[in-house]
Amino acid sequence: MSHSPAPSSPELLLDQHVKYIKELDTKKNDLEYWLTEHLRVNGLYWGTTALHLLGRPEALDHDQIVEYLVKCQHDNGGFGGHIDHDPHILSTLSAVQVLITYDRLDAINVDRVVDYITSLHNPDGTFSGDAWGETDTRFIFCALNCLSLLKRLDDKRLNLDKTIEYIVRCRNFDGGFGSAPGGESHAAQVYVCVGSLTILGAQQHIDADQLGWWLSERQLKNGGLNGRPEKLEDVCYSWWVLSSLSMLKRVHWIDGAKLTKFILEAQDTETGGISDRPGNLPDVFHTNFGICGLSLLGYPGLVVVDPIYCMPRHVIQRIGLADKH
Amino acid sequence: MEGRHGQKKEKAESPEALKAREEKEAVLVREYLGLKDSLKEIVDSNRRDNEALKITTALLRKSPDYYTIWNVRRTILKEGFLDNANEETANIIYTNELEFVQDNLRLNPKSYFMWNHRRWCLENMSKPRWDKELGMVGKFLEMDARNFHGWDYRRYIIRQVDLQDGQNKDTVLARAQTEFDFTTAKISQNFSNYSAWHNRSTLLGKLVENLTEQEREATVDNEFDLVKNAIYTDPEDQSAWLYDLWLIGREQRSISTLGASVISFNPLEIVVAFDEIVKLRHPFTVSTRIDHVAIPLAGEWRATGSDASLGSVWIFQQAPEVEYGPSVEVVIFSDDICAVRAGSTLPAAVCFELETLNQDFASISGRLGRLEIGKNLMYDVTKRIGPIAEPAGNLETQERSKKHLVTSLTTSGSMDDRVALLDREIASVRELVELEPDCKWPIQILSTLLSELRKTMSIHSSRAKEIDDECIELQEKLISIDPLRQERYEDRRTQLVFDRETLSIVKDSKRLPEVEFAENQPRDLDLSMRGLTHIPISSYFIHLDTLNLDSNAITSTRFLRNLLSVRRLNLSNNLIERLEGVQHAPSLEFLSLEGNQIAKWEDVMAGFVFWREGKLSRTGATVKVLLGLNPVVENEGGEYVLEKRWEDVGEVGVQIQWQTDEVRLAEEVQLRDDEGVIHMEGTRRVSATVVEFDAGAGH
Known part of the structure; x- marks a missing residue:
């Protein structure tokens, strides 16, 4: 299986992406900077992960970020998307991921994070996104991912058999998974459900051949991947589809060289960063998932990414989770 | 929600234009930051009045995914207004909220938090107008027929109404029928609406539940007709094909035990082979007879390989210094194992009786040449130790009486019906393959249908061999017309070739289409x-x-x-x-x-x-x-x-x-x-390196 880029493929603009990510926090004259404030902690995770995979972990000031993250944690243990923003499971996972990547879990109270996540656990096995109660298979994954990273999946307050049961109820006629029972299969929901079942050692509930077929049909003629049948391609699906295929040991079921080319063509050659598809404006979300996709495809020079946790593989090895799944 | 989607990059601007834009942007930023300061004031001062509400309105219009503001807004509404309101006033407040959300949704139809806020209103209202909601979401699905928020919300409404009238069977069914008709309407507008096909799949199961066999058959035929219309309109569109695949259904694979053997006597080691990778849920029961009394034999089961928790070959090693008699019995119950691939199960308990009297071998391979075939226990008694019942009836009658676990739709009991359905669909898709020889979907479906048909016959029949050959050819064709997924077809082809080339190793078991090792x-x-x-x-x-x-x-x-x-x-x-x-x-x-x-x-x-x-x-x-x-x-x-x-x-x-x-x-x-052992001594070695190490004592 070789996934070297096709001959006409552009190069990875490594230095420009590093610069793009470093400068994200200086764009205070743009309204966009302020309008995306609720995603600041998620943004730090995307930027941090991308920089680590690019081999430039030091490009951001770790101490400054840790100090900031500590300010985002609430008394109940959850993290908000920014200082003074309400706690939410999405930003809580991101904060934990960044702190583990930096090996700085010591900076926070881990027990309280675990308290927060278990407080969101519902009797049907789901997890709510926050105290307001929205449920979605995404939040199940956030919870399991976070607890797994913190080695706290054995917490007595959890009923994970129920969680598995619930995820199985989200499985569809096409082998994929939706946001809730009855919800349409969507590559991102497939990632969170396959990831959850993988973390729980319950992959037997996935029909890997059927789902692998569905996932491989996400690739379009231009090499890009879509998230659902007959939809447009988008760089972020390079991650949702590819990581799922990777957990199912079927990355080779799509054309890696063509996907590599598609991701590289979505790079902004002027500012750095990667956009959802060629010709559009870049953002840190697509920059990260584009780079993660390239890493899973074995793009030369990139640090290897872990398909479950979406963090550098060496970090997952360091905390002793690499051989578990 | 997370990143920018579909925002085109603008061409480079002139310096003047840039300056003008920057000035305009600066005003917007100042305005926004001003609003944010006011919000902070509200939060800090616990204000719960109209003024506070207005500020959240202004902010949410600009930043609809700023979830904290939605939370603040709900708190203001609740504590400042709703807690002291009578039913009528409360309803007006909620209705205003619904209108506010609806206006904003038009601009941001994919904002999770807005759809949430809507649910919060409806769930707290005394008399939510679910019919109006259904109309509203219907309009959204007219604007974007694939908006999954819209579809999720639609299913949510139905669920709420179902709950409201206490799951009354008739009205629930009538509602499912209406929703089913809604998907029919959406699909007739555009065959490519996969969201509608999906929803149809969730509804159809419910609708056929109470039908007679005949009605059910008519319903299924109707579905196949609809699919046919769609695939003839655009054979490259995958929506209907994926639905077709589901309609055809797949016969659940069973796990087979291939055989078992003792490979060591001291300590006692037993190997059991399955035809796929399984996980152990409970250790298999091992017992031995000493003085006509069956006693359980303690020990540990491990899969081969470095991950001892799953595999297709399992090895039992007895606990140290335990005695065993002239034979041991291994019983594997259906629920002892689960397959790593979804859906396959061990259909019935299997028992192996293994001789331990004659300890006549020197090597593992000597023993593995004489693998014992398991006996099928037709009943699954709990952890029994004792004699084995022979399966009732002959192969033919056992097979014909077996219920085929396919999809809920095409499950009609007998294998004859299954074969008839497959034959009909194979004939139909063959026509399309002839019309569109370079279109991959009909070929993929044909190959799938043929593989399903093969499951209904003996693997050693000549028809099975023809099917294998044809399926292998179909994979070759797919590789040539769809290079993006070449390696998937190669993997499929590998499976088919492997099945064909290993026929000498296995035979049909009494539980066709399961297999076991052949005698010779x-x-x-x-x-x-x-x-x-x-x-x-x-x-x-x-x-x-x-x-x-x-x-x-x-x-x-x-x-x-x-x-x-x-x-x-x-x-x-x-x-x-x-x-x-x-x-x-x-x-x-x-x-x-x-x-x-x-x-x-x-x-x-x-x-x-x-x-x-x-x-x-x-x-x-x-x-x-x-x-x-x-x-x-x-x-x-x-x-x-x-x-x-x-x-x-x-x-x-x-x-x-x-x-x-x-x-x-x-x-x-x-x-x-070479027939036997190879002797490397005497061979002339040129620049060869031989290094030998003994295993360390610590391991």
Whole structure:
């Protein structure tokens, strides 16, 4: 299986992406900077992960970020998307991921994070996104991912058999998974459900051949991947589809060289960063998932990414989770 | 929600235009920051009035995913207004909220938090107008027929209404029918609406539940007709095809026990082989008879390989110093195992009776040449120890009476119906293949239908062989017309070729279409030049002595874990980058890896790192590994690196060597002539390195 880029493929603009990510926090004259404030902690995770995979972990000031993250944690243990923003499971996972990547879990109270996540656990096995109660298979994954990273999946307050049961109820006629029972299969929901079942050692509930077929049909003629049948391609699906295929040991079921080319063509050659598809404006979300996709495809020079946790593989090895799944 | 989607990058601006834009932007930023300051004031001062509400309104219009503001807004509404309001006032407040959300949704139809806020209103209202909601979401699905928020919300409304009238069967069913008709309408507008096909699949199961056999058949025929309309309109569109695939359904695969054997007497070790990878849920029951009393035998079950928790070959090792009688019995109950692939189960308990009186063998392979076939227990009593019941009836009647677990729709009981359905659909899709010979979907579906049909017949029948051949050809065709997914088709092709080429190893069991080992096992198997990308069922090989896999496209050697008695393995000219599993192949003496892609020494050594105690350990064993024509030999100088690496490993006694062409040729001659043990002494070695290490005492 070789996934070297096709001959006409552009190069990875490594230095420009590093610069793009470093400068994200200086764009205070743009309204966009302020309008995306609720995603600041998620943004730090995307930027941090991308920089680590690019081999430039030091490009951001770790101490400054840790100090900031500590300010985002609430008394109940959850993290908000920014200082003074309400706690939410999405930003809580991101904060934990960044702190583990930096090996700085010591900076926070881990027990309280675990308290927060278990407080969101519902009797049907789901997890709510926050105290307001929205449920979605995404939040199940956030919870399991976070607890797994913190080695706290054995917490007595959890009923994970129920969680598995619930995820199985989200499985569809096409082998994929939706946001809730009855919800349409969507590559991102497939990632969170396959990831959850993988973390729980319950992959037997996935029909890997059927789902692998569905996932491989996400690739379009231009090499890009879509998230659902007959939809447009988008760089972020390079991650949702590819990581799922990777957990199912079927990355080779799509054309890696063509996907590599598609991701590289979505790079902004002027500012750095990667956009959802060629010709559009870049953002840190697509920059990260584009780079993660390239890493899973074995793009030369990139640090290897872990398909479950979406963090550098060496970090997952360091905390002793690499051989578990 | 997270990133920008679909925002085109603008062309470079003139300096004047840039300046003007920046000035405009600065005003907007000031305005926004001003609003944010006001919000902070509200939060800090616990204000719950109209003024506070207005500020959240203004902010949410600009930043609809700023979830904290939605939370603040709900708190203001609740504490400042709703808690002291009568029902009528509360309803007005909620209705205003719904209007506010609806206006905003038009601009941001994919904002999670807005849809949430809407649910919050409705769930707290005394008399929510669900009918109005259904109308509202219907309009959204007119604007974007694939908006999954819209579809999720639609299902949510139906669920709420169902709950509200206490799951009254008739009204719930009537509602499902209305929703089903809604998907019909959406699909007729556009066959490509996968969201509608999906929803249809969730509703249809409910609707056919109470139908008579005849009505159900008519419904299913109707669905096939709808699919046909869609696929003839656009045979490249995958929506209807995926639905078709579901309608056809798949017969649930069963797990088969291939056979079992004792491989060691002291300690007692028993091997059981399955035809797929399974996970142990409860250890299989092992018992022995001493003085006519059956007593359980303590011990541990482990899968072969470094992950002992799952595999297709399982080994039992008795606890130390436990006595056993002249025979042992192994019983595997259906719920003892679950398959790693979804859907397959062990249909009934299986029992193996194994002789332990005659301890007449010297090697594992001697025993594996005489694998016992399991007896089927037709009833699943709990953890029984005792005599075995024969399955009732002959093969034919057992099979005909078996209910086919396909989809809820096409399950109609008998295999005859299944065959008739498959025959009809195969004929129909063949027509389309003729019309559109270069369209991949009809070919994929034809191949799937044929494989389903094959499950209904004996694997040794001539029709089964024809099907295999045709399916292999179909994969070749798919590879040529859909190169993006080439390796998926190659994997499928591998499975088909493997099934065809291993027919001599297995026979139909009494539980057709399950298999078990044939009585007369071949000990040598030649699968060279078959285009195999992997080994689909490596437990088929546990008893082989020699296996030739030369010139395939195999990328992983993890299947070695199940080659319990293979002494000679030829894996030359494959695509292996890393050697894994050698430590688990206890009989291996000779392994050719020439012409592979191993580039680093650690990828050779990876195969020698772990080992386990008992009969299967490799203490003191030697394995000859040929590594010529691998980058590792070409890149690095050889001896020095090799020696260094051995010191690092030092756990398994192994002999590893590579040789010049001249010696390799001599080896090949020997390989062909050889019947028994190979003697390397006397062969002229040129620049070969032999290093031997004993296993460390600590392991």
